[in-house]
Amino acid sequence: MAEPNSWEELLRKMLPDGAPLPDEDQLDYSISIDYIGPSPFFNPPINPIIPKTKFTTFHKQPPSLTPINPALFKSRSNSDTTNSDDDKRFSASCSIDTAHNNSNYDRDEVAYDRYVRYSDEWGREVKRGGLCALSVGNKGRECSRCGKWLLIRRLRCIVCRAEYCKKCVLKAMGSMPEGRKCVGCIGKPIDERNRGRLGKGSRFLSRVCGRLEVKRIMEVERECKANQVRPEQVIVNGKELREDELDELFASSMSTKDLKPGRYWYDKDSGLCGKEGEKPDRILSSKLDVGGKLQVDASAGNTRVYMNGREITKLELRVLKLAKVQCLRNTHFWLYEDGSYEEEGQNNIKGFIWEKASIRFLCSLFSLPVPPQSAFCTKEEPASLSFRLLPECSEQHRVQKLLLLGLEDSGTSTIFKQVKFVYTNKFTTEELQNMKLIIQSNVYRYLSVLLESREHLEEEALMNNESPALAAERSILGEMECDGSRQCIYSVNPKIKNFSDWLLDLVATGDIDTYFPAAAREYAPIIDEIWKHPAIQYTYKRIVELQYLPHVAKHFLGRVLEISSNEYEPSEKDILFAEGITHSNGLACIEFSFDDHSVVSEIYNENSQRPKPLSKYQLIQPSSKGLHSGCKWLEMFEGMRAVIFCVSLSDYDQLWTNSRGLQLNKMLASRDFFESVARHSCFDGKPFVLLLNKYDLFEDKINQVPLTVCEWFRDFKPLKSHSKSPSIAHQAYYYIAVKFKEMYTCITGRKLYVFQLQAHEQKSVDEAFRYVREIIEWEDKDVDIYAISDENSISGTGTSSSPCNH
Numbered sequence: 001m002a003e004p005n006s007w008e009e010l011l012r013k014m015l016p017d018g019a020p021l022p023d024e025d026q027l028d029y030s031i032s033i034d035y036i037g038p039s040p041f042f043n044p045p046i047n048p049i050i051p052k053t054k055f056t057t058f059h060k061q062p063p064s065l066t067p068i069n070p071a072l073f074k075s076r077s078n079s080d081t082t083n084s085d086d087d088k089r090f091s092a093s094c095s096i097d098t099a100h101n102n103s104n105y106d107r108d109e110v111a112y113d114r115y116v117r118y119s120d121e122w123g124r125e126v127k128r129g130g131l132c133a134l135s136v137g138n139k140g141r142e143c144s145r146c147g148k149w150l151l152i153r154r155l156r157c158i159v160c161r162a163e164y165c166k167k168c169v170l171k172a173m174g175s176m177p178e179g180r181k182c183v184g185c186i187g188k189p190i191d192e193r194n195r196g197r198l199g200k201g202s203r204f205l206s207r208v209c210g211r212l213e214v215k216r217i218m219e220v221e222r223e224c225k226a227n228q229v230r231p232e233q234v235i236v237n238g239k240e241l242r243e244d245e246l247d248e249l250f251a252s253s254m255s256t257k258d259l260k261p262g263r264y265w266y267d268k269d270s271g272l273c274g275k276e277g278e279k280p281d282r283i284l285s286s287k288l289d290v291g292g293k294l295q296v297d298a299s300a301g302n303t304r305v306y307m308n309g310r311e312i313t314k315l316e317l318r319v320l321k322l323a324k325v326q327c328l329r330n331t332h333f334w335l336y337e338d339g340s341y342e343e344e345g346q347n348n349i350k351g352f353i354w355e356k357a358s359i360r361f362l363c364s365l366f367s368l369p370v371p372p373q374s375a376f377c378t379k380e381e382p383a384s385l386s387f388r389l390l391p392e393c394s395e396q397h398r399v400q401k402l403l404l405l406g407l408e409d410s411g412t413s414t415i416f417k418q419v420k421f422v423y424t425n426k427f428t429t430e431e432l433q434n435m436k437l438i439i440q441s442n443v444y445r446y447l448s449v450l451l452e453s454r455e456h457l458e459e460e461a462l463m464n465n466e467s468p469a470l471a472a473e474r475s476i477l478g479e480m481e482c483d484g485s486r487q488c489i490y491s492v493n494p495k496i497k498n499f500s501d502w503l504l505d506l507v508a509t510g511d512i513d514t515y516f517p518a519a520a521r522e523y524a525p526i527i528d529e530i531w532k533h534p535a536i537q538y539t540y541k542r543i544v545e546l547q548y549l550p551h552v553a554k555h556f557l558g559r560v561l562e563i564s565s566n567e568y569e570p571s572e573k574d575i576l577f578a579e580g581i582t583h584s585n586g587l588a589c590i591e592f593s594f595d596d597h598s599v600v601s602e603i604y605n606e607n608s609q610r611p612k613p614l615s616k617y618q619l620i621q622p623s624s625k626g627l628h629s630g631c632k633w634l635e636m637f638e639g640m641r642a643v644i645f646c647v648s649l650s651d652y653d654q655l656w657t658n659s660r661g662l663q664l665n666k667m668l669a670s671r672d673f674f675e676s677v678a679r680h681s682c683f684d685g686k687p688f689v690l691l692l693n694k695y696d697l698f699e700d701k702i703n704q705v706p707l708t709v710c711e712w713f714r715d716f717k718p719l720k721s722h723s724k725s726p727s728i729a730h731q732a733y734y735y736i737a738v739k740f741k742e743m744y745t746c747i748t749g750r751k752l753y754v755f756q757l758q759a760h761e762q763k764s765v766d767e768a769f770r771y772v773r774e775i776i777e778w779e780d781k782d783v784d785i786y787a788i789s790d791e792n793s794i795s796g797t798g799t800s801s802s803p804c805n806h
């Protein structure tokens with residue numbers, strides 16, 4: 001329990017000496033405003049460079065409990081378009097600098113990412129509400145009734161947006177028979193910006209009324225007629241609905257909550273429905289007598305394939321093709337509500353579109369609606385069907401699709417497997433058996449890379465004449481040949497040489513699969529001997545130069561006897577490290593949910609009586625192999641809720657060969673791939689989360705290979721290292737994060753979320769996905785919160801200052 005006066009002490013510490021504390025009345029809600037500080041799970045870094053004088057005008061600008069780095073604001077401020085490059089660098093290095101002057105920081109990198117993000121949220125809030133250094137003036141901060149200066153949240157009328165303080169709210173709003181409306185606004189339609197927030201709890205209200213009263217107010221706010229969508233706000237097939245049409249829509253299949261004002265198309269024959277100019281996003285009952293006639297361009301398709309008179313979208317065409325439905329140009333189909341289809345004028349049902357599980361899966365993957373299985377397995381009367389369609393369809397809508405992308409070896413498979421470990425059931429016996437075989441084969445693949453590299457290194461060393469020191473070392477090891485043939489540290493005995501030749505031949509002819517893993521046990525002893533041989537160990541030491549050898553090779557090669565035995569069962573770590581086990585057909589997909597509610601959502605739903613159902617997430621990971629060859633395939637992933645892009649930090653000095661055989665720096669290749677994804681229209685407005693992976697390797701490497709070897713990072717100038725300054729790795733990490741952030745903002749005008757990851761650590765992956773969840777939740781309620789809390793906020797991005805403007 002907090003001390004009764006602990007808030008005073010806390011504030012006093014933040015104020016300059018002698019500054020007066022504001023009176024308690026003004027402070028009522030300053031600490032419990034909607035959640036905008038860092039997660040309580042993490043200790044936010046204190047920002048020591050914020051001058052205390054920032055808070056001297058406390059009565060007008062209360063202290064922020066989460067100190068803000070002014071540099072971060074500066075770089076995001078709309079008005080600040082004159083920043084020079086130097087300023088940008090300053091803002092980047094400032095965020096590094098200040099974050100690291102806090103000892104908590106080292107313990108918890110994640111905190112800083114959260115900190116930056118929440119600072120953003122706070123910054124935006126501050127900017128909108130005028131709560132801090134970025135005051136936007138006094139407007140909108142007075143109680144509409146008593147004129148009293150309001151420090152923080154007020155309760156806003158959902159119609160006219162007048163704001164009231166705690167003392168006036170009940171006088172101004174009375175018993176709230178239609179929810180949060182001033183008495184004069186009762187009976188009037190709500191301001192549409194508040195629709196998403198209707199009936200959702202408010203912390204402010206719970207301080208003014210009792211729990212039951214809040215519940216009643218929320219119920220009437222949600223259900224009362226005056227707050228519902230009005231018929232003229234819904235346009236179906238180009239025609240405004242009438243009252244009876246809207247009623248029919250509600251009665252047949254839609255819940256009132258589901259329907260938002262807007263323009264829609266509706267196909268009466270199939271029941272497919274979508275927003276005007278977009279693909280179908282739900283299936284309603286067919287034959288509803290609502291709206292006008294379906295137009296050919298209703299969904300803005302450009303495929304020259306028509307379904308019930310509507311030109312379908314590319315995505316629909318793609319799914320039809322995958323379903324092996326013949327779709328030549330200018331084909332006209334009729335699709336009926338049970339999924340049966342025929343070509344126009346042929347009177348011959350050709351099949352049932354949703355019959356196959358694979359099609360249902362593809363539809364769900366590409367966010368196209370499908371009816372529930374029962375709808376076409378048992379032929380029921382349409383009336384009873386329509387009631388059953390919706391719950392399942394809306395269920396499907398609750399699945400949040402997350403697309404996980406990254407260049408080869410960035411770690412996407414590892415992340416995917418971790419998600420499986422952390423959030424779902426473990427692997428089946430059959431899966432484990434397959435993994436065992438893959439792991440056994442991989443060992444031979446790793447060894448062949450080592451043996452081939454050894455040959456090159458031997459050749460090279462002999463040509464360059466081995467140094468006397470190495471030769472001496474070798475003779476101590478007793479490896480110098482007696483026959484006087486030239487040797488070097490990379491030389492092996494004839495037995496190993498013979499095996500090596502045989503294995504490398506198998507690899508070259510592509511016959512390795514015919515031997516391994518079948519013969520794994522038989523050859524295990526010689527593999528073990530080869531792995532332990534000094535020549536191979538010397539070769540392995542040069543792993544940084546061996547392009548095709550992953551670091552995990554050591555984990556398996558060192559245990560080849562164990563791995564090759566019949567009794568071997570892959571451990572969790574083995575599965576995690578094993579390559580090539582997530583994709584059967586180039587795409588891996590997993591559905592999961594978190595086993596708890598996030599702090600954010602709990603606070604947000606504090607007053608709602610029904611517990612919020614657990615959101616489901618679907619993680620979709622296309623194999624990183626071959627992804628980079630053009631990005632046309634990205635169209636398939638329309639409808640994702642968020643994009644998670646993984647970059648390996650340790651790639652900055654690596655070379656990578658693209659599909660045209662050109663070699664380029666791997667970090668640059670990752671950057672270019674990221675850029676193509678960020679620019680893709682499929683992901684417009686979708687949150688992007690950048691996972692900067694392999695921090696462990698990065699930390700090791702950065703002290704040996706300077707970051708500036710990558711041309712994109714040429715201007716990296718780390719602070720001189722002294723005991724209190726952040727490590728080079730930390731500085732470099734933030735530098736890279738800022739580089740990506742700047743690029744992303746430049747392309748999209750939006751904010752990029754960055755998370756530091758070590759995919760080998762389950763905790764790190766768990767935190768990353770909780771972070772993703774919070775971002776989604778924040779974005780979901782972004783509009784709601786700001787719609788309620790401030791006038792200027794709806795269209796603001798809070799990140800609108802693009803580095804391009806500077």
Ligand SMILES: Nc1nc2c(ncn2[C@@H]2O[C@H](COP(=O)(O)OP(=O)(O)OP(=O)(O)O)[C@@H](O)[C@H]2O)c(=O)[nH]1
Pocket residue numbers: 406407408409410411412413414415550551552576577579580582623624625693694695696697757758759760761
């Ligand atoms: N040291 C270290 N290695 C990692 C980390 N994350 C992944 N790896 C390794 O990096 C290599 C590539 O990771 P994968 O999971 O195969 O990533 P990917 O190549 O993007 O995914 P695929 O396309 O399915 O192969 C593997 O050897 C992983 O074990 C990490 O945080 N630290």
Ligand SMILES: [Mg+2]
Pocket residue numbers: 408409413579580
């Ligand atoms: Mg891989």
